Amino acid sequence: MATILVTGGSGFIGAAVVEALASRGDRVVAFDLVETQRLKDLRAAHPHVTFSAGELTEWPQLAQVFRHSRPQAVIHCAAIVGVVNSLASPIATMRVNVEGSLNVLAAMRLFDVCRLVNLSTEEVYGAFTADRIDESHPCRPSKPYGISKYAVEQLCRDDAATYGTSITHIRTCWVYGPGLPRPRVPKTLIDGALEGRPMHIPAGGDFRVDHVYIADVVQGIVKAVDKATTPQDVYHIASGQAPSLAEIVEIVRELVPGADIAIGPGHYAFADGVEPVRKGALDISRARRELNYSPRYDIRSGLEAYVDARRRGIG
Template sequence: MARILVTGGAGFIGAALSAALAARGDQVIAFDRSDSPALARNRACFPEITFRPGEITEWPHLAAAFLGHRPEAVVHCAAIVGVVAAQASPAATFRVNVEGALSVFAASRLFGARRVINLSTEEIYGPFQAPEIDETHPCAPVGAYGISKFAVEQLARDDVRRHGLPILHLRTCWVYGPGLPRPRVPKTLLDAALAGRPLHLAKGADFRVDHVYIDDLVAGLLCALDAPRPRFDAYHIASGAAPTLGEIVAIVRDLVPGAEISAGPGGYDFAPGVSVVQKGALAAGRARDDLGYAPRFDMRAGLAAWIAARHAGED
């Protein structure tokens, strides 16, 4: 049993991770600016989870949480997430994502944590130069979100060189599954199909990206926490495949008979005028060999699991 602090512990990923940690007997400190229904449900099931309110940009909040609980490991999930949100407020994005991460690293070091897991993103790469890339792909991020997350990785490496606290970066891709709050594919497609609403996307059917089911990401985070001697400081936690949006539409229509959903040809836009750069699949061989990570959900299996969770009232 370990004491583990999860920043962003009330969020989509943080709440799911907190439940998985508590289920195996760990003591979890879920640190976030406010509670959430998902975290409240998890706390009702697991007394091992403690909610600790606070802002990662406020040092007294962080210091009090670390001093009060003395976590042995930290999983840093808190961030302003996504290209559109970051583009809307670049200054706030850098304050939360960069300044906040530096404070988390400093608190981890000063209060005796033995390992930090930093949740990173494929956005640090910018446009993919191949259909499938590994962790050695050049980093040329585009926009405030990717640049801020790449800055965090680089500043963490400097921190490790100067102070020695192990900081691992888990780069994941488009995470989906029960609890996803953002109106993004495949959620928008599934929402429309299950509600019996027609939905036609004018473009995007040719766009490819690695979609990672939430249970696989959580499993990868647990692997990174438990790995005795990781050889690298960066690992992909992904499915290793990049279906097109058109293929995803076809899967949803097969899983939800009668669904009136479709997508026109071309690339995908996050929002009007905000196009997604070239993407693809993230090779996860390094995480498999070093961490023992093995994704269980391809796109069909993940969507089927999500639909089952909806029917069971878990989403």
């Protein structure tokens, strides 16, 4: 039975990965600042899941979890996530994302762990130059979040070249589904629709970005960690499609009849004055070919699954 350490194991993606690994019988150690109720429930259901509270930037706390658990592989999800959070706290973003990841690499070296799957993001590209891009698109990140995540990728590349670690970066895009902690579309739309609250977003209907359902992201991560090494060090794990936010609103309206939700045309803004750069779809052919990744959800079936989960009180 493998032992896999999941940093950020209380988070949206981390907890879903912990659940998938535990369900198939792996021993999983979740490392995070705090344990959520979801993780407590997972531990109750799966005796091979443990939780270790700690701060990535505190070397003794991270070293301790490596010393006690002796993992064979690490899935690194912990981070300060998102453009808006990173603009509010650029220094903390650099500390947690860059220094924290360096600590992970150092702990791997010290405790002989060779395999790392690192969660990265489409933000490493900066503005897309086409409606669909593959992994060879130039990386010109423009905000602290994307800059920190690209720095981590590059530091990992140096680590792999110097120490022979096997590191795979998963560049995913806008992940949605039960458990997302941040108020972002489509969560805000679905919450409004199901709670009977009007949700009128003034602008953004024309904005297109690859939306990927959480179960597909987990599938890609697990497929990657199951390989001792991958032919390339970076893969898109996404849906391969970039619906517009207006199309998403339309689908949610169909799934929740009577929902009072709407979005105006034009470009989307995360917050006042903070707009995402041009985005689009992530080409997933490399992951299909080399990881055997096969997403099961398009935007309609993903939103359907999300609405269904929320109706059952999940997420």
